[in-house]
Amino acid sequence: MASNRAILDCYTDEPAGLGVPPFVGVWPRYVAGLYPQEPGYLTIDDLRLIRYVEHVREVVIDPVVGRTHIEVLNHTRSPDEIRHLLGSIDELIIVAGVQTPGKYLSARPGTLREVHKLLAPFRVRRILTGPVLVGGTQFRGGSAPQVPQASEFDELHPFVFESYDDLQPLALKGATLIQQMPHLENRIVEIETGRGCPREKGCSFCTEPLKHVVQWRAPEQVVEEVRTLMTLGAKAFRLGKQSCIFSYRGGDPHEIETMLSGLAALRPAVLHLDNANPAMIDERRTELFVRYLTPGSTAAMGVESFDPEVTEANNLNCTTEMAFEAIRTVNRIGGYRGENGCHALLPGINILLGLAGETPDTLEKNFAALKHIVDEGLLVRRINIRQVVPFPGTPLHEQVGRKVLRQNRRHYSAWTEKVRREIDMPMLERLFPLGTALRDLCSEVHNGHMTFLRQIGSYPIVVAVHERLPLNERFDVRVTGYMRRSLSAECIT
Ligand code: SF4
Structure with missing residues (x-):
């Protein structure tokens, strides 16, 4: 019997x-696990696609001139099949919530306004869930969040569970949803x-402290889910859904090793991590x-922030000295090149603009610290600069809201450009010297005659090749030059 419901993935961050995309989040999988019959899987791209088809006779997703239309690239079905699925269900569970907005190469998250508009023609019960229910959503840094209005949905349904023992059967059952996702191999x-x-x-x-009390999942539960996902066709994984992977189970090295060795024994093609509190990074765990x-x-x-006053005013997790120690430790242990052409493990740095206590001097302090990293000969894979979104319920929202953003915004773009020019460029040259061979990149999007590729992984570098390669295939490349936050290269296969 076909399921009478579908999940609409508007993507989460x-x-x-x-x-x-290309990341497969936990939310749609867990939600799918709640139901006896697997729901259909739709993406926001599917809704946009059928809307386009109604307005334009022929939709060319990847035109020869101009850019690939990333807002519809991750559609799951043909327009007829999308309409058929939407017409055959009673209930649509909408998963949404972008709370750390970034730049996405090959996808565009859906906004609440957009969902509301695109679903207007369909008579279907709408249930909203996901991170959006705690604080809202906003995919433009520095803007006010969109908060869901109960009147626009039939139900706002938080997805909660008491313990990981309760979650485990849902996670395993819902894993099958990935088989409905296009290009699972990538x-x-x-x-x-x-x-x-x-x-x-x-x-x-x-928003993380607002959502959950601290709980850690048992190593065998993590391994069991990955094993299940691998039997369903997944090959690449990121240990990214936690506030700090170095803090796993109190940072106990035995627990960390039990989980990692169990996962490595499954031999996934990619096993990466995300989120590390510098205060928890030491030699043993890094090794x-x-x-x-x-x-x-x-x-x-x-x-x-590298400004002590901002660190204190916002209760940030580490001092400048701690951050430098952590960066040095990761460099010492993970700073050698692996078989795919990248270093084994490198630090990434997040900088947030618009925090309480920030002044123009804060930007100078941030720049000086980044310059110090370059001058000391350290490697940093990427520097992520965002403008904060003050989500309701957070101390920042109550204390300053967007006041600091409004005061200092005029300084941001010149400062960011200076970082991109004077920090990123020498760092890219150090990370990927001319002639470096990078293996197994996936061709994701085009812009005219150029193809943009990335390795599958955590924060892979964007690589531009000056030829139009077929999308969703794998290539090896050799670095030929440097662009803003990316490389140019030529194919070697
Ligand atoms: S350390 Fe800060 S950013 Fe990380 S989860 Fe805790 S509150 Fe959030």
Whole structure:
């Protein structure tokens, strides 16, 4: 018997957890596990596609001139099949919530306004769930969040569970949903190892402490889910759904090794991590991650600011000294090149603009620290600069809202450009010297005659090749030059 419901994936991006293609988030899988019969799987791209088809006779998703239309690229079915599915269900469970907005190469998350508009012609019961229910959603940094209106949905339904023992059967059952996702061979599946923030009091801007109390998932549960997903066709995984992977089960090296060795024994093509609190990074734990992960992984550190006054005013997780120690440790242990052409494990740095206590001087301090990293000869895989979104319920929202953003915004773009020019460029040259061979990149999008590719993994570098390659295939390349936050290269296969 066919299911009378479907899941609409509008994609999610949270402080702990990513579900924007090519990442497969946990939310649609867990939600699917709630029902005896597997729901249909639709994406926001599907809704956009049928709307386009109504307005334009022929929709060319990947035109020869101009850019690939990433807003419909991740559609799951033909327009007729999408309409048929929407016409045959009673209930649509909408998964949404972008709370750490980034730049996405090959997908565009759906907004609440968009969902509301695109679903208007369909008579179907609408249930909203996902991170959006705690604080709202916003995929433009520095903007006010969109908060869901109960009147626009039939139900706002938080997906909650008491313990990981309760979640496990749902996670295993819902895993089959990935078989409805297009190009599964090129997707990377987000895996949850814990939830909540282990710090007594969280950072001012973060929604994670609002959502969950701290819980860690047992190593055997993590391994069991990955094994199940692999039998269904998944090959690449990221341990990204937790606030800090180095804090796993109190940071106990034995627990970390039990989980990692169990996962590595399954021999996934990619096993990466995300989210690391610099205060928890030490030699022993770093050695374990480097030993068991596949190369090219990034430990993204939420430093957020190198200005001590901002660190204190927002209760950020580490001092500048701690951040530097962590960066040095990861470099010492993970800074060698692996067989795919990338370093084994490198730090990533997150900088957040618009926090309480920020002044123009904060930008100078941030720049000086980044310059110090370059001058010391350290490697950093990427520097992520975002403008904060003050979500309701967070201390930042109550204390300053968007006041600091409004005061300092005029300085941001010149400062960011300076970082991209004076920090990123020398760092890219150091990370990927001319002639470096990078293996197994997936061709994701076109822009005219150019193809943009990435390895499958945590924060892979974007590589542009000056020829039009078929999409969703794998290529090896050799680095020929540098662009803004990306490389140019030529194919070697
Ligand atoms: S350390 Fe800060 S950013 Fe990380 S989960 Fe806790 S509150 Fe959020």
